[in-house]
Amino acid sequence: MMQPGFHDPVLDAQSGFRAVLEAMSRPGRVQALPPGLTPPAPLQPATAAVLLTLADAETPVFSDAGTAAAEWLRFHAGCPLVASPAAATFLCVTGTPPALEEIDLGTDEAPQDGATLVLQVAALREGGALRLSGPGIEREHRLHVEGLPEGFLAARAALAPLYPRGMDVILCAGTRIAALPRTTHVMEG
Amino acid sequence: MSHDSGFGSGGYNFAYLDENTKRMIRRALLKAVAIPGHQVPFGAREMPLPYGWGTGGIQVTAAILGPRDVLKVIDQGADDTTNAVSIRRFFSRVAGVRGTTRTAEATIIQTRHRIPETPLTEAQTIVYQVPMPEPLFRLEPRLAETRRMHALADYGLMHVKLYEDIARHGHVSTAYNYPVMVGGRYLMSPSPIPAFDNPKMHRMPALQLFGAGREKKIYAVPPYTEVRSLDFEDHPFRPHRADGCCALCGSATSYLDEVVTDDRGGRMFVCSDTDYCEERQEAAAAAPASETEDAA
Numbered sequence: 001m002m003q004p005g006f007h008d009p010v011l012d013a014q015s016g017f018r019a020v021l022e023a024m025s026r027p028g029r030v031q032a033l034p035p036g037l038t039p040p041a042p043l044q045p046a047t048a049a050v051l052l053t054l055a056d057a058e059t060p061v062f063s064d065a066g067t068a069a070a071e072w073l074r075f076h077a078g079c080p081l082v083a084s085p086a087a088a089t090f091l092c093v094t095g096t097p098p099a100l101e102e103i104d105l106g107t108d109e110a111p112q113d114g115a116t117l118v119l120q121v122a123a124l125r126e127g128g129a130l131r132l133s134g135p136g137i138e139r140e141h142r143l144h145v146e147g148l149p150e151g152f153l154a155a156r157a158a159l160a161p162l163y164p165r166g167m168d169v170i171l172c173a174g175t176r177i178a179a180l181p182r183t184t185h186v187m188e189g
Numbered sequence: 190m191s192h193d194s195g196f197g198s199g200g201y202n203f204a205y206l207d208e209n210t211k212r213m214i215r216r217a218l219l220k221a222v223a224i225p226g227h228q229v230p231f232g233a234r235e236m237p238l239p240y241g242w243g244t245g246g247i248q249v250t251a252a253i254l255g256p257r258d259v260l261k262v263i264d265q266g267a268d269d270t271t272n273a274v275s276i277r278r279f280f281s282r283v284a285g286v287r288g289t290t291r292t293a294e295a296t297i298i299q300t301r302h303r304i305p306e307t308p309l310t311e312a313q314t315i316v317y318q319v320p321m322p323e324p325l326f327r328l329e330p331r332l333a334e335t336r337r338m339h340a341l342a343d344y345g346l347m348h349v350k351l352y353e354d355i356a357r358h359g360h361v362s363t364a365y366n367y368p369v370m371v372g373g374r375y376l377m378s379p380s381p382i383p384a385f386d387n388p389k390m391h392r393m394p395a396l397q398l399f400g401a402g403r404e405k406k407i408y409a410v411p412p413y414t415e416v417r418s419l420d421f422e423d424h425p426f427r428p429h430r431a432d433g434c435c436a437l438c439g440s441a442t443s444y445l446d447e448v449v450t451d452d453r454g455g456r457m458f459v460c461s462d463t464d465y466c467e468e469r470q471e472a473a474a475a476a477p478a479s480e481t482e483d484a485a
């Protein structure tokens with residue numbers, strides 16, 4: 001049987017959106033999403049809530065999370081699922097992300113077409129080894145991410161010269177999220 | 190999708206907009222935040238208020254607002270104009286949201302033409318109503334051309350215009366809607382706020398969102414982002430403020446409106462920000478006389 005979606009689609013999407021907006025506005029600050037979602041494995045509640053909040057029939061989604069997750073997303077968000085990362089508005093990634101040059105980064109005139117990578121990791125908390133700076137950050141935010149794919153930060157940093165083209169990342173773990181918009185500079189250690 | 194929030198029994202959705210429209214606006218807002226100062230197109234909806242009443246700002250507010258928010262709406266600094274009262278009532282009716290006139294109490298402030306005097310905090314979001322989002326529109330009417338200029342960060346035309354202003358008037362004659370550079374990358378219209386308010390946008394702790402309904406554009410300035418008013422080394426940006434104090438609260442630093450007091454040409458200056466002015470008057474009335482003198 002299909003696991004349920006949001007208990008209250010209107011208000012859960014509203015509070016989910018405010019958490020994502022806050023995360024995107026203050027990169028590296030960890031936001032808690034409303035608990036209660038029980039998506040199919042391997043999707044965790046935050047990953048599922050972000051996608052239910054933002055995806056719909058207008059937004060092709062690339063997912064590496066398997067058939068049950070794909071069916072659940074298709075049913076509750078109504079989004080088309082695409083096999084090609086380049087065709088996706090949202091990428092739901094629970095394993096190794098596709099090569100970043102395969103992702104739509106938008107154009108100089110329409111950089112807003114750059115995709116959003118919803119990247120599920122093992123754990124997230126404030127403080128830690130990553131030092132973030134850029135818009136939304138007063139001086140520096142520190143973030144601890146467990147389970148970030150090998151080489152991901154370097155591949156992401158290689159996109160910075162393309163700005164305003166780029167990709168925005170929402171990291172998800174359990175019921176928590178933190179965002180790395182394309183403007184955020186990340187230093188390790 | 191078995192439940193809903195119980196709204197809609199009166200024939201409307203929570204916060205008026207349907208969920209598809211909210212999601213579309215929310216996606217545009219996130220990209221606007223991710224690309225500070227860049228105008229993101231969105232599929233604006235017809236609202237039950239005419240253009241010029243801030244339909245862009247209303248749609249942004251409707252897409253972010255939740256039942257726990259406290260909403261302040263100002264028009265030229267005042268909470269009690271027809272426009273501000275209508276918008277506050279609208280959201281009270283369609284979202285059950287609590288309204289306030291107190292800047293410090295609000296979680297969302299929708300504004301037309303002013304930024305409150307009381308500094309905004311990290312717990313707040315300010316939503317600007319924007320009649321014309323394109324800062325280059327008077328200089329270059331072709332939208333395809335302005336898009337190209339933004340793509341290349343080619344803003345020479347605006348610098349030339351400001352320099353001609355200086356040559357003609359000895360200073361930049363723009364008193365409202367004075368163009369800014371955001372994050373060192375995008376030229377942005379701050380909406381028709383007085384140039385006096387421009388410095389408040391720079392590294393503001395609150396999130397700043399902008400909605401233009403007729404032109405169907407959304408843009409944003411994330412917290413603590415650099416916002417510089419365009420100027421020249423030999424002609425630094427100097428915003429104008431009427432030389433005087435508020436006749437009601439004595440403020441020597443707030444933005445002042447000149448009001449006519451009688452039909453014989455009597456005039457006085459009062460704060461444009463009515464909440465700021467009232468709070469100062471209340472504080473002065475409550476304080477012992479010696480403190481009042483200190484504050485004056």
Ligand SMILES: [Zn+2]
Pocket residue numbers: 435436437438439440443459460465466467469
């Ligand atoms: Zn006053």
